[in-house]
Amino acid sequence: MGIDHVREVIKNCRFCFMCRHACPTFLATKLDSHTPRGYALMLSEISAGIRGWTDDFVKKFYQCSQCGLCREDCEFHWPEDELVRHAREDIVEKNREPQKVKNVLQSIQVTGSPFGNDSGYKLNSRSENQHHPEVVYFSGCSTRSYHPEIISATENLLEHCGVNWMRMENEECCGIPLYDLGYTQEAKRQAKKTYDKLVAIHPKIILTGCPHCLRNFREIYPNWQLSLPKDMQIVHVTQFLQEKILDRSLIFHHKVSLKLVSYHDPCQLGRKLGIFDAPRFVIRDIIGQAPTELFHSREKAECCGAGSIQFFIDSELSQKVAKVRMNRALEEKSQVLITACQNCKTVFQPFVGKEYPSMQVMDIVELANLEFEGG
Structure with missing residues (x-):
């Protein structure tokens, strides 16, 4: 049962209001049920057998963005965002997740992406015809589906940096959406597929502009015994650009005139x-x-x-x-x-x-x- 892992968080958060003002969802809805205290109270009733997973309870737990601002604002840094994720594991175990959440799982299993087939963006993309390139660009699912302009800009910058790079032609989801939604076992299986592809290519650098993918590769994969080889760096595009600016591989002449x-x-x-x-x-x-x-x-x-x-x-x-x-x-x-x-x-x-x-x-x-x- 997912919530067994967060009983201490439930006990400490259910009567505390101190992070209420920080919750972005609460600020948008003004509903106490969208605060960590609200989630803890609901889980108190569920874990005690007083209530079950009602449609309303389930809906509320899938309306948290797991941003972690509550944890940051908490004096004791209780992991309220993890409380929500473990609750979702329990919801999934009881087959109570909303249909839209089930659709994400089905889409990843069928297409490799939460959003179905990607935009088909190919311009300037290099396919898997290189062995051990310096950089593999892992764009991420939502970038592939909604933001070809970000892919194009990233690829253009890689060209200007003069590095040997490639994109994974058959890139699939890294697994983080499934993990966040409570499908932990399914997330591990999806992660293993992506892990195997990356290890087979074995670049010096895995470059991504997606912070969700980045966190998955760096922090969550090792917890699933999927630690990437130590000679493969995992970097965000901002870190990569900073390094290239510092070593003068990328030079900006302040041509961009933007204010405020x-x-x-x-x-x-x-x-x-x-x-x-x-x-x-x-x-x-x-x-x-x-x-x-x-x-x-x-x-x-x-x-x-x-x-x-x-x-x-x-x-x-x-x-x-x-x-x-x-x-x-x-x-x-x-x-x-x-x-x-x-x-x-x-x-x-x-x-x-x-x-x-x-x-x-x-x-x-x-x-x-x-x-x-x-x-």
Whole structure:
């Protein structure tokens, strides 16, 4: 039973309000059932046999983005986000997960992606015809499905860096969406498929722009006895760009003229993996000045609402959470909002041109690529 692993968290969180103000979902819905305390109270009843998994309880547990801001704000750093994930394991064990969640599992099993077949983007892509390349670019499922412009920009930057690189032609899901949704055993099986492909190619560097994939490769794969060889580095694109800027393989001449640029810290990249400085270094090198900090930034950055592929299984709620974050950018008079996660861009983009006509949203590789498109 998944919740057996988090009984101590349940006991300590069920009567505490202290992280309530930090929860992005609560700020969007104003429902206490969307707070860690609310989740702990529900799990108290379920673990005691007072209640079962009602449709409402199940729905609430799949409306958490697992951003970890509650844990960051907690004085004792109780892992409330893990409480939600273990609850989902219990929901899956009892076959009570919503149909949209089941559809994600079925899609990955059939197509290798939560979103079905990808966009078919091939421009400038190199296929699996190289042995032991310096870099394998692992784009990630949602980038393949929704953001060919990010793939194009990343590939163009790799060309300008002069490295020997390739993309996995038959790239599949790394398994992290299944893990987040409570399908732990299925996630391990999917992870093994991706692990075997990467080890067979054996690059020096696995490069990804997806913080979810990055965290899976670095932190979760080793827990499943899938540690990648030590001579294979796993890096985020911002870390890669920073290194290439420092060794002068990539030189920016400040051709890009943008004003009032802010940076949004993705939850997985920042709060969960501690990568805060590399994106800011890259932005500063491109535009010649540091990005404007949002009121909540770095470890305290608010979630965009996309986590746990929330943007796909509950887009309405995801957009409510995203709007709160967009308003934070507006408060700082931002005209350009940069992020380093494709899912953040997915949920921010619909607001551009409608409610926020003066604002641009772009991934950091798109910003970097402007230098080579003439700004």
